[in-house]
Amino acid sequence: MAALRAGKTNNEADQPSSPVLRFGADKPLKLDAGTLLSPFQIAYQTYGTLNDARANAILVCHALTGDQHVANTNPVTGKPGWWEVLIGPGKIIDTNRFFVICSNVIGGCLGSTGPASTNPATGKPYGLDLPVITIRDMVRAQQMLIDHFGIEKLFCVLGGSMGGMQVLEWASSYPERVFSALPIATGARHSSQNIAFHEVGRQAVMADPDWHGGKYFENGKRPEKGLAVARMAAHITYLSEAALHRKFGRNLQDREALTFGFDADFQIESYLRHQGMTFVDRFDANSYLYMTRSMDYFDLAADHGGRLADAFAGTKTRFCLVSFTSDWLFPTEESRSIVHALNAAGASVSFVEIETDRGHDAFLLDEPELFAAINGFIGSAARARGLSA
């Protein structure tokens, strides 16, 4: 929290608490937008030890508003890592056994080059001067990080939602470097409805007078109201009608009767306002624009002549896809179409749909069936890779 509130710029963006890998003029990042990003940096966290054969590395890809702090206390929020239920010593993804890497994506705001980072050409934050970043750009940068560790082939790449898109991109772009892939609650393209929700979020940010065309740091402001509204709208899409009803119903917030006003009468209103407010404490508004855009632009089939199976032609990677029954952001059909494409490509694929009313966010929660599937898949892949238990 302190990091974002202090001063006019976001310190965590330039000087993150994580290790940072800096790439100079000799190693630019080629962007899909047609330009080169240079210099640039990647902030990352690692857990466990890389074995001598460098064969036990797992890359975790984070979601839209996630970060590299997957299994350690988050330095900005002070909360546990976002996937600590799954990853850690003795957990399903056991860091005593695997070397786990998670990096902040390019375009993010926790230390990898993004719109909140200082543009070396101007000495000011990039703002909208940063080219639009795609999922493939993020993966290209991650690949340079993997090179840095001398890892030829990742044992597994996994992630949910936007992280799942990166997993698919990894498996498609660098099939020889991915032994197994675990995309969860994701799609091979962003649907029209999902682009629509993202557009609502972006318009909310840009409608905030404190946004200043993206140059809010220079104006000593931050578009907190716009970003909070964006988060409130998005948060609804991560849940389900059933879960909202179960948790909140029409319950009133700290009152006996309706107030006949526009205060937060209902618990759900109060909850959403809280979600919006806490989000702006940890996330950069421009970064939110870039992250949502990267998902909107993702269309793996379109990158391969319109046939998704061609994105995975000849792949040797072992896949496991997971979807959730109540996820209406990335419904099961999205995963199923990827499964069909993988079948057509002759790939080894498992596909699990998990019954839950927790919606899209289920992938971040303690879901025993999800963990059982991940455990089974990782276990058999490890045996096939010859990794000792």
Place this chain on the structure above:
Amino acid sequence: MSVNGSQRVDLEVVANLIPPQSRVLDVGSGDGSLLELLQDTKQVDGRGMELSQRGVNECVARGLSVIQGDADKDLEFYPDKGFDFVVLSQTLQATRNPKLVLDELLRIGNRAIVSFPNFGHWRVRLSLFVKGRMPVTQDLPYSWYDTPNIHFCTIRDFVNLCEELGATVEKATALDAAGQKIGLSMPWWFWNFFGQQAVFLLKR
């Protein structure tokens, strides 16, 4: 989905038809017993498709490569001759369109292995003949109104379908009630009467 209550004596017979290191697709893989058997004893590259989500989740949790899918709808996504063997064990009679499914098996696999309960078995005939009722046996435990088995056939019926689809029967085995193989030298009518289950190895 195990669509009958037997001990699946056919699994061993099916497994014996498959050479080591083959690429195998098991359609209707149930709890994964056959895939696990094939992986452990034949080191096959095995994949499964299973209708029930519970079955799939259990398989994946056990480390098997299985997807949720419907033999009637989802076979079309597989490429021609993508597998050495496609197995359909105890599932044919539960499909909506057995002819189309069998056609797909022959397209996807270099060989297809199909096992099914024989509706020409004497117990079945006896039940209809004497009681005048649809048979409910230890092997076929469902009542007519709640059975998933909507397309029963006899061994003779199946042989006819194979002919219609241009498939060659490379090997056929009938198992009696005790799960024992019935002598090879016996004629079809004998198999059709005493075989409780049949396992066919087909090629086209």
